[in-house]
Amino acid sequence: MRDPLVQLDHLPASDDLLTVHVGRLETGGLWTIDFRTVPHWINAGATQSGKSNLANALLVGLAPQPVALVGIDLKGGVEFTPYTPRLSALATTRAESVTLLDDLVALMVDRMGLCRTAGARNIWQLPPGVRPVPVVVLVDELAELYLMADKSEKDEIAHTSTALLRIAQLGRAFGIYLFLSGQRIGSDLGPGVTALRAQCSGRICHRVNDPETATMTLGDLDPAALVSARAIPAETPGVAIIASQDGQWYRARSFYVAERTAEHAARTYAHLTPDWADIARPDRDGADLSDLLSA
Numbered sequence: 191m192r193d194p195l196v197q198l199d200h201l202p203a204s205d206d207l208l209t210v211h212v213g214r215l216e217t218g219g220l221w222t223i224d225f226r227t228v229p230h231w232i233n234a235g236a237t238q239s240g241k242s243n244l245a246n247a248l249l250v251g252l253a254p255q256p257v258a259l260v261g262i263d264l265k266g267g268v269e270f271t272p273y274t275p276r277l278s279a280l281a282t283t284r285a286e287s288v289t290l291l292d293d294l295v296a297l298m299v300d301r302m303g304l305c306r307t308a309g310a311r312n313i314w315q316l317p318p319g320v321r322p323v324p325v326v327v328l329v330d331e332l333a334e335l336y337l338m339a340d341k342s343e344k345d346e347i348a349h350t351s352t353a354l355l356r357i358a359q360l361g362r363a364f365g366i367y368l369f370l371s372g373q374r375i376g377s378d379l380g381p382g383v384t385a386l387r388a389q390c391s392g393r394i395c396h397r398v399n400d401p402e403t404a405t406m407t408l409g410d411l412d413p414a415a416l417v418s419a420r421a422i423p424a425e426t427p428g429v430a431i432i433a434s435q436d437g438q439w440y441r442a443r444s445f446y447v448a449e450r451t452a453e454h455a456a457r458t459y460a461h462l463t464p465d466w467a468d469i470a471r472p473d474r475d476g477a478d479l480s481d482l483l484s485a
């Protein structure tokens with residue numbers, strides 16, 4: 191396929207909120223990730239297959255937008271720490287992830303209350319003055335949230351798994367979106383992962399080592415997609431099979447976005463980073479709220 195290997199400082203611009211052109215389809219069209227259409231994504235692939243490059247592309251595309259970005263990086267923070275200027279929150283351990291996911295669930299419940307008060311089905315039906323900021327949660331190394339070293343971790347894992355699943359089930363309406371990256375997303379990680387996968391209609395499968403991950407990522411789609419994913423050569427990182435809810439699948443390659451490009455974007459748009467304390471604990475005065483809602 192044509193090689194879109196160009197070093198990009200800017201991705202092709204998108205005017206739409208929560209939409210990023212991350213690469214090119216084999217057919218020549220743009221590969222677009224639009225969280226408002228497909229709210230939750232699984233980004234799977236073996237080591238060096240291009241998962242982080244795709245996360246970089248997303249970061250570069252979302253950084254100039256009025257959205258909050260949140261990271262869960264269980265590679266000890268090595269992937270996302272350089273992007274902290276544009277991150278409203280970053281968890282680098284499982285314990286921090288538990289706190290952050292709890293905050294996200296509480297945020298979702300708060301937004302449910304807000305929508306209920308306003309008679310809205312989702313945050314997009316709220317008047318712009320009260321509409322809360324959309325939050326995109328980037329997770330690196332999903333399996334780490336599920337792997338158990340000993341039994342003492344069982345409750346923590348169950349807790350994390352439930353929180354992630356709740357966000358995946360209800361986040362769309364309340365403006366909370368998931369982009370979950372991982373090398374291995376197999377059923378051996380437990381039923382939580384299988385349930386989570388069912389809620390993620392966006393699937394990206396880079397080159398994989400184990401057939402199980404390709405099957406978990408794409409397997410309930412056209413079997414030909416699976417064959418194509420397993421044929422991705424190591425020499426073309428960034429090539430992936432992508433699928434979303436239209437039932438179609440495509441072969442595509444992400445634009446090459448170096449870490450320093452993403453770091454530059456994170457610094458350039460640092461002033462757009464909402465404060466996590468303001469997002470997680472919105473200071474809403476009841477009187478002001480009814481004024482705004484009736485305006």
Ligand SMILES: Nc1ncnc2c1ncn2[C@@H]1O[C@H](COP(=O)(O)OP(=O)(O)OP(=O)(O)O)[C@@H](O)[C@H]1O
Pocket residue numbers: 195235236237238239240241242243244373427428429443444445446447
């Ligand atoms: N679309 C692309 N075009 C050209 N090179 C790419 C592309 N995507 C990734 N690469 C290069 O391939 C290498 C591996 O990419 P990347 O770090 O994104 O893989 P990964 O799947 O995140 O690996 P790991 O799991 O080991 O972190 C990097 O050197 C990266 O620059």
